[in-house]
Amino acid sequence: MTRHNGSRGRAALSLAVLAVAMSVPQQASAQAARPATIQATVAITNVTVIPMDRERTLADQTVIIRGGRIETVGDAARTSVPADATRMDGRGKFLMPGLAEMHAHVPPGNPTDEQLNDIMFLYVANGVTTIRGMLGAPYQIELRRRLASGELLGPRFFAAAPSLNGNSAPNPAAAVAAVRAAKAAGYDLMKIHPGLSLETWDAAVAELKAQGMTFAGHVPAAVGVVHAMQSGIATIDHVDGYLEASVRDSSVHRTPGSTMGEMIESIDNVKFRELAEMTARLGVWNVPTMYLWENFYGNRSPEELGALPEMRYAHPDQVNAWKSQRRNRSLGDANQGLTPERRERYLLLRREMLKALADAGAPLLMGTDSPQMFNVPGFALHRELQVARAAGLSRYQVLESGTRNVGRYVASSLKQDGAFGTVAAGQWADLVLLDGNPLEDLENLTRRSGVFVRGRWVSAAEITEGLNRLAAKYAALRQGGDE
Ligand SMILES: [Zn+2]
Numbered sequence: 001m002t003r004h005n006g007s008r009g010r011a012a013l014s015l016a017v018l019a020v021a022m023s024v025p026q027q028a029s030a031q032a033a034r035p036a037t038i039q040a041t042v043a044i045t046n047v048t049v050i051p052m053d054r055e056r057t058l059a060d061q062t063v064i065i066r067g068g069r070i071e072t073v074g075d076a077a078r079t080s081v082p083a084d085a086t087r088m089d090g091r092g093k094f095l096m097p098g099l100a101e102m103h104a105h106v107p108p109g110n111p112t113d114e115q116l117n118d119i120m121f122l123y124v125a126n127g128v129t130t131i132r133g134m135l136g137a138p139y140q141i142e143l144r145r146r147l148a149s150g151e152l153l154g155p156r157f158f159a160a161a162p163s164l165n166g167n168s169a170p171n172p173a174a175a176v177a178a179v180r181a182a183k184a185a186g187y188d189l190m191k192i193h194p195g196l197s198l199e200t201w202d203a204a205v206a207e208l209k210a211q212g213m214t215f216a217g218h219v220p221a222a223v224g225v226v227h228a229m230q231s232g233i234a235t236i237d238h239v240d241g242y243l244e245a246s247v248r249d250s251s252v253h254r255t256p257g258s259t260m261g262e263m264i265e266s267i268d269n270v271k272f273r274e275l276a277e278m279t280a281r282l283g284v285w286n287v288p289t290m291y292l293w294e295n296f297y298g299n300r301s302p303e304e305l306g307a308l309p310e311m312r313y314a315h316p317d318q319v320n321a322w323k324s325q326r327r328n329r330s331l332g333d334a335n336q337g338l339t340p341e342r343r344e345r346y347l348l349l350r351r352e353m354l355k356a357l358a359d360a361g362a363p364l365l366m367g368t369d370s371p372q373m374f375n376v377p378g379f380a381l382h383r384e385l386q387v388a389r390a391a392g393l394s395r396y397q398v399l400e401s402g403t404r405n406v407g408r409y410v411a412s413s414l415k416q417d418g419a420f421g422t423v424a425a426g427q428w429a430d431l432v433l434l435d436g437n438p439l440e441d442l443e444n445l446t447r448r449s450g451v452f453v454r455g456r457w458v459s460a461a462e463i464t465e466g467l468n469r470l471a472a473k474y475a476a477l478r479q480g481g482d483e
Contacts, residue, residue, distance in 0.1 A: 041066045042457065043081040047090025049073060050439065051423045052097050052404045055396040057439065063095060065429040068455035072425055093449055094437050097403040097421050098129025098430040101155075101381055102287045103237050103367030105135040106143070108162075113152075116143065118470060119377050120154025122313060125463045126378030127451050129430035130406055130420065131155045132367070134191050134217060134237070136162040141186050153453060156430070158414060161187035163217065164204055166195020172203030179207040188414055189234065192217040198227075205231045214413050216285075229278060234413045235285040235365060238293070242353050243346075246271040261337025264346050272353050276360035285409055287367035288354050290387040295326070295374045297333075297343040302326040310379035312471040314371070316478045322373045351391035358393050365409055366402035385442055395439050429455040 042065045049058040051073070062079040064072040072079060081087060101123065107115065123131060133140055140159040146152040161182030162168065169175035175196070182190055190213055196204065201223045208215050214234040219225050219241030226245060228236065236242075247266040279286065295305060302323040311319050333343070358364060366388075368380040375383075385398045393401075403421040411418030420428040431452040436444030450459040 040455075040457070041082060041085045042088060042452075042455070043085040044088045044090040044093075044095060044433070045081065046076045047093050047095045047433070048437070049423050050094055050096040050399075050437070052400065053422050053424065055439070057094070057437065061090075061095075063090075063423070065431075065452065065455050068429055069419075070423065070425055070427050070429050070431075073423060088433075090433070092435070094434045094444070095423060096399070096432055096434065096438065097423055097427075098155075098432050098451060098453070099127050099366065099381060099402040099445070100130035100132070100406040100421075101128050101367055101370065101377070102130075102132045102235070102365040102406065102409075103134050103289055103369045104131040104377070105369060105371060106131070106133040106137075106140060106157075106159075108135055108137040110137075110139055116152065116154075119371075120147070120152060121466050121470070122377040122379070123155050124153060124378075124451055124453055124458055125467055126381060127432040127445060127448060128378050128381060129155045129432075129451065129453055130158075130410075132158040132160065132188075134160045134369075136160045136182075136187055136191060138185065144188075150454070150456065153456070153458070155453070156420070156428075158188040158410065158416075160189050160191035160216070161185065163191040163193040164196060164200075164215075165193035166220075169196060169200055169204060171197075172200050175200045175204035176207045179204055179211060179213065183211040183213055187213075188416070189213060190215040192220065192233070194218050194220050196220040196223065198222045201227075201231070216287075225275065226278070229282050229284050233284060235287050235409070236279075237287040237367065238289045238369070239286065239350050239353050242272070242275055243267050243349055245275060246353075259335075259337035261339065261342045264338075264342045264349070267349055269349060269352050272356040273360065276353070276356035276362055279357060279362040280360040283363065285363045285365050285405075285413070286354075286357055287365045288350075288357075288388070289367050289369045289384070290350065290354065290391065291380055291384040292369045292372050292375055293350055294347060294387060296329060297338070297347055299340065299344075305374040308374065310376040311374075312474065313379065313467060314376045314474070316474055318371065325373055351387075354388065355392040358391075358397055363405055363409070364393075364397070364401040365405055366398075382442075382446055385445070389442060395442055398442065399438060 044063045046060055047063060049061045049063065051058060060076045062074055062076045063070060064085060136159060144157045144159050147154045147157045164175055164178055169178055179190060190208055192215055201220060216233060216235035217237050219228045219236060224245060225241030228241060246268055247263060248268045249266055306319050306323050366381060366384060368375050368384045370377045370380040388398045407418035407421030410416050420430045429452045433449040434444055435447040435449060438444045448460055450457055
């Protein structure tokens, strides 16, 4: 591994060398060899800024980006463009912060650089400049550094540790040992999966607090959402635990043999408001991952889902695996008493719970759980925000969950540099330049002129080229598979 320990100049030189060295084995990946000039000074003139500090737009601005950060945001008429800046005409365009995928599953094991390049490119191509990895693996500590240094083009990356769950933490001692190992390895947070006993949960929480580490993810059934929140869980993902806590008869989802279908029948949405208010009061974040549940329980067949346009950019083996997962799930649904009516009701209740959280002012973060079932990295986020919108959130609330809130979460919960997610002087230049206003139509988020990744401009042409290269690679694999 190359070590970066020199001055800025030396770091820049190693990046240039790496860009050349990396181009050889990666010709097939989505990213082309990158120029060494990663952080040029850029002036975007006469652009409409969507600062995301509150719901407003600022017309006719000049934004100057230097050294990876926003140096100036000012009225175009009064802001002079530095002589060394590359000018970009922003007329008719909208500049907003990059989006975030706060529940990414970056592959475990040891993915190749080509695989990592392709995944990270999909995020950038979709305007995603921050991800939080929620499926930890040891190599991701190094991956985080490579992304931060610009050695690998991609979003900034916060890495959760391999999860605490019923297998990794079968008892309190095992949980404490796992927490200590995660802290020593340098992960940013602890991921929680189902299966922890209440006793193990409490021991883990005590150790996490002693280690100064936040924890996030699922709500184990034995813990329940109320106790999880009172324990200080930082983010609840997948709206986990809320519906279970809203059943009229709490024996229904605890009794062995009772089905999910019966649980759904027993949910009383009157309880949503109280739970949402408690969430807001305790300042617990939610990453609702709504779109994945639509894929789990919605009416679209595996074939329909597998034929969505973004499936071009997923490995054919992956798409086939998703299809068989979806078919197996349908079989399991029957055993769980999940009739089509109950599945529909379940999805509706999840939307109602999300709306209750938003109405109560509980803080929300955007995330999809990609690449879980039919969630293509980056593309899935644009499906997610449509579901959040359909649940009744305003466009601004949806955008805020993927921008400003993310910077706030990183600063307040992870205690790290959260200087992104708004467009203002001093913030990191993680930005998307759009051809339409997303506050008027969220579809405009897909009309991109380009993306800034910490000041490094990735143009629409570069994005299209990379996506085409990826689609061609996977199309060739599909052809090969048919022979
Ligand atoms: Zn997950």
